[in-house]
Amino acid sequence: MSASPMSRYDELVxxxxxxxxxxxxxxxxxxxxxxxxxxDRAETGFIGKLLGKKPAQPRGIYMWGGxxxxxxxxxxxxxxxxxxxxKRRVHFHAFMQEVHQKMRxxxxxxxxxxIPNVARELGADLRCLCFDEMVVNNSADAMIMSRLFRxxxxxxxxxxxxTSNRPPHDLYKDGLNREHFLPFIDLIENRLDIIPLxxxxxxxxxxxxxxxxxxxxxxxxxTAQVREAFFRLTDYDPDDGAHVPSSEIDLGGGRNxxxxxxxxxxxxxxxxxxxxxxxxxxxxxxxxxxxxxxxIVGIPLMGPDDRNEAARFVTLIDALYEYRVKxxxxxxxxxxxxxxxxxxxxxxxxxxxxxxEMQSDEYMALxxxxxx
Numbered sequence: 001m002s003a004s005p006m007s008r009y010d011e012l013v014x015x016x017x018x019x020x021x022x023x024x025x026x027x028x029x030x031x032x033x034x035x036x037x038x039x040d041r042a043e044t045g046f047i048g049k050l051l052g053k054k055p056a057q058p059r060g061i062y063m064w065g066g067x068x069x070x071x072x073x074x075x076x077x078x079x080x081x082x083x084x085x086x087k088r089r090v091h092f093h094a095f096m097q098e099v100h101q102k103m104r105x106x107x108x109x110x111x112x113x114x115i116p117n118v119a120r121e122l123g124a125d126l127r128c129l130c131f132d133e134m135v136v137n138n139s140a141d142a143m144i145m146s147r148l149f150r151x152x153x154x155x156x157x158x159x160x161x162x163t164s165n166r167p168p169h170d171l172y173k174d175g176l177n178r179e180h181f182l183p184f185i186d187l188i189e190n191r192l193d194i195i196p197l198x199x200x201x202x203x204x205x206x207x208x209x210x211x212x213x214x215x216x217x218x219x220x221x222x223t224a225q226v227r228e229a230f231f232r233l234t235d236y237d238p239d240d241g242a243h244v245p246s247s248e249i250d251l252g253g254g255r256n257x258x259x260x261x262x263x264x265x266x267x268x269x270x271x272x273x274x275x276x277x278x279x280x281x282x283x284x285x286x287x288x289x290x291x292x293x294x295x296i297v298g299i300p301l302m303g304p305d306d307r308n309e310a311a312r313f314v315t316l317i318d319a320l321y322e323y324r325v326k327x328x329x330x331x332x333x334x335x336x337x338x339x340x341x342x343x344x345x346x347x348x349x350x351x352x353x354x355x356x357e358m359q360s361d362e363y364m365a366l367x368x369x370x371x372x
Contacts (some may be wrong), residue, residue, distance in 0.1 A: 004036070005035060005074065006032035009025065018070075023196065024069075024074065027063055032073060035148060037058040038084060038159065045060060058228070060161055061160075061192055062163075062194050063075070063162070063164070063196075066195070071163035072133075086127040087129075089131075091263070102121060102122070102130070115148050116151055118148065122156075123157070123158050126156075127159060129158050131162035132162075133163060133165070135164065137172075142172050144181055145181065146180070146184035153187070164202060165292060168185050171185060175250065200366075209231050213359050214335070214358075215330045216330070216331045217332060218332050226295050229295065250286070250358050251283050252282065266292070266293040267291040267294050267295075270297055271297070271300065271309075271313075274296065274312070274316055279312055279316075284316045284318075285323075287316075287325075292325060293325065294325050294328075297329070299313075299330065301333055301339075302342065303339075304341060306342065307343040310339045310348060311344055314344070314351045318354075322356075324367065335351075335355040338352075
C-alpha cells in the first residue's frame with residue numbers, strides 16, 4: 001500500500017523539498033484520515049453487504065486558499081496514496097465540460113430530466129472524486145451544480161475532495177441568479193470538511209523567480225518568456241501531449257467571454273480580444289475575479305487613433321489592480337512609452353504607475369482578491 005499523505009508530506013519536508021507549514025500539515029493529516037476511512041470502507045464493504053449493512057459514507061474535503069499554497073500538491077499526495085480502484089482525479093473545468101456533453105446526449109435519448117442519469121453514469125464504480133480548482137464562472141454551471149452534486153454525494157455515495165481559490169461562501173460571488181446556487185454552498189458546508197490553506201506564503205512565487213513580468217519588444221523571445229511563466233504557474237508539461245483547456249466567463253445578460261487558454265487560475269488573452277472589442281468595466285471585473293494571473297500578449301504602441309483601445313486598457317488594468325491579479329505581458333514598448341499622445345494620455349500616466357507597481361516583488365506577493 002502507498003504511504004499515507006501525512007507520511008509523504010513529512011518525507012518531503014525532511015528532504016527539504018517543502019518548507020514546514022502548519023496549515024499544509026493539518027490538511028495532510030485530514031487527507032490521511034479520509035484515505036484510511038475510504039480504504040476501510042472498501043475492505044468492510046463485502047461483509048456489510050452480507051449483513052445487510054451499508055458502511056457510513058466518509059465526509060469529503062474542500063481545501064481552499066490563495067495561489068501557491070500547495071493545494072494541488074496535497075491533492076496529488078492523497079490521490080496517489082488512495083489504494084482503491086474506484087477513484088478519479090480531474091480538473092474541475094474539464095469535468096463540467098464532460099457533464100454538459102453527457103446532458104446533451106441524455107436529452108437526445110430521453111426528453112426527461114438528464115441530471116439523475118448523468119449522476120448515475122458518473123457515479124458508476126466511483127467512490128472518490130477529486131477535483132482541482134473548483135470555480136464557477138457561468139450561470140449554466142451554477143444552475144445545475146446543486147442538483148448534480150447532491151445526486152452524486154447523496155444518491156450515488158461518492159465522496160468529493162476538491163480544491164478552490166475561494167471559500168465556499170464566495171463561489172459564484174455576484175453571479176447571475178446566484179440564489180439558485182446557494183443550495184450547492186449549503187451542500188458543501190454540510191457534506192464536506194472545509195480546510196483553509198490561506199496563509200501568507202505563496203510557494204508558487206518560487207517557481208517564477210527570475211522571470212520578468214513585462215517583456216518587450218514583441219517577438220519570439222517575449223512569447224517564450226510568458227509561455228514559460230504559464231508552464232511554471234500551472235504545472236503544465238508541454239511534453240505530455242495534453243492540450244491546454246479553454247474556458248468561458250459568464251459576463252451576464254446572456255454574454256460570455258471565450259478564454260483561449262485557462263488552467264489553474266491562469267488565463268491567456270490577446271490585447272485584441274480584450275481592448276479592441278467593445279468591453280466595459282464589468283467585463284474586466286469578471287476576469288479579475290475569476291483569475292489570479294492574467295497573461296496579455298500583443299500589446300501595441302497606441303496613438304491618437306487608438307483612444308478607445310487605450311481607455312479600455314486603462315479600465316482593464318484598474319480591475320486587475322483592484323483584485324491584485326498578477327500580470328505578465330508581451331508588449332511593443334515599456335509602459336511609459338505605450339500611449340504618449342492622444343485623448344486621455346495624461347490620465348494614462350496613472351496606469352503607467354500601476355503597471356510599474358504590478359511588476360514589484362511587493363505586489364507579486366499579495367494574495368488574489370480585493371483585500372476587503
